[in-house]
Amino acid sequence: MPLSNKKHKTKYIFVSGGVISGIGKGTTAASIAFLLKAAGYKVAPIKFENYLNLDAGTINPIEHGDPFLCEDGTEADMDIGSYEKFLHEDMGKENFVTMGDIYKTVIDRERRFEYNGEDVEAIPYITDEIIKRLDHLARKKNADIVTIELGGTAGEYQNVLYYEASRILTLKRPGDVIHIHVSYVPTPGHLGEPKTKPTQLSIKMLNSMGIQPDFIITRSEKYLDQRRKDRLALFCSMQEEDIISNPDLGSIYEIPIVLNKQDLDQRILKKLRLSVRKPKLAAWTNLIEKIKAKGKKNIEIAIVGKYFGTGDYQLRDSYAALFDAIDHASWKLGVNSKTHWIDAEKIEREGIGLIGNPDGIIVPIGWGERGAEGMIAAASYARNKKIPYLGLCYGMQLSAVSFARDVINFKDANTTENNPKTKHPVIHLIPKQKEFMEKRAYGGTMRLGAWDAIVKKDSMAFDIYKKYNGFLNIEKGLVSERHRHRYEFNDRFTKDFEKKGLVISARSVVENLAEIIELPKDKHPFYIATQGHPEYKSRPLNPHPIFLAFIEACKKT
16 A cells, blocks of 8 residues: 655655757656555656647657557657556646746736736746646645656756755755666777766756766666676766666566565665665566567557658657557557558658558557548548558547448538538538637647546457446446547438447447447458547557557457
8 A cells, every 4th residue: 555645745856868868768767666665555647748839749750759649638748658558547737837828927927917026037936836746646646756857958948957956855855865867888899888977967967967876777788787887887886786788678567576676665765765675566467578589460450640750760759659559459469569650651652552451550649630541541541452451549530430431321521620611511610629720729628537437338449348348337338438529420420420330339428429330241351440549548558449459450350
């Protein structure tokens, strides 16, 4: 059982990053939180981002990765997804803060004259608001420990106020705050040995801001050797035991085990003056064994999307939650899943033959006209070739467009997002969303967060949720999925779709909106598309039912 917060003051662990972005700070912070929770403590994580956006909802996924969608509708950074997957807990607005949100709160207060005529400056008002968010989270979650991930890299001007808040909190609450720095130790190919100088300079940057880290966690290709640890300890004024290795691993879910073997969690508890307890890791260790085990079946899944390209490189992070959900289901079922990424625009230019003959096809989230015709073509291809198909959000909408064009013979059928003048707007804006669009209100104005739906009995969707225990209430057929969209299936055409064999197998409890569409098994082995986002609810120890069913269908091809 978690320790009661009444027995001691809340402790705070700041986690910062050094040398390069994308170093793995988020998964490291999630792993630390996981180990402390496994030791019996109530842990509340929070991520502070640098950008001035109020949330991640309006950011192009190519710019900053796939925004993670929470139960309460918060559109957050991908690291919030890592917290959910490692801690097996729902995160929300208290767990994610941007600098834009902080500034807006302070400025709004100033406009209401809540500072009584003071000249409002970054210090102390911005730093006070940062600390206030930490204390609010601690109280709301009754947390023994709050883990704080600082966005960006030490030395950037955008995040200096977060570091200042860390310094101030450390001074105000001695013994209750520690700082962990995750830094990169490269091994240049022409030298063949790890170089610690970049991390030394990163620590020097921290020192210049009045912060001496309690631990350094080094990201490197291999475990750091003793010589490199000694160098870092000497030049960074650290104990050698507080230099922890976090090498490249086959899976991010191995990180907690690697850190635990170096006694990081026990050393953290000692420095925070908390009782040292061994974490319970049996279920997690079993997960690692499943990840490392070779599956009996190999399958290939084609993902036809529009956010893969960034310059000359392909970007996995644009669909991070989707890839995670595929992995979770594959590990559970003992399957080796290989994903084949296909740019939808390339299909438009070069033809549908690019897809080949995979075991399954997924059309994921997307926005706007670019690449849409390629995604529609993929939905048609899967239907005609009897290849298992999973449509997610935009993939659901465009599969409806595909069906309308090919089967109902509405040749100009489209979503009004892409063609406002179509005579057959099978996907459209509902009145409430029209109001938002007319006001150019884009951020946070979609159907967001968890929405309940009723699943139709004798449907494939009902069988899936029943088989994998996905119902909130099986008697009522009640399920809940997260949503992030503003265009909806147009009920004006429902009879046309049903007459041609498409099944609307789930509708929302509120507003009776179409949530899941599918083809009967006598027409297709597995063709299902959902307006919701099951990928955001999948966890390594509890894969989502829809992904389990999809992978099962792919195994049979």
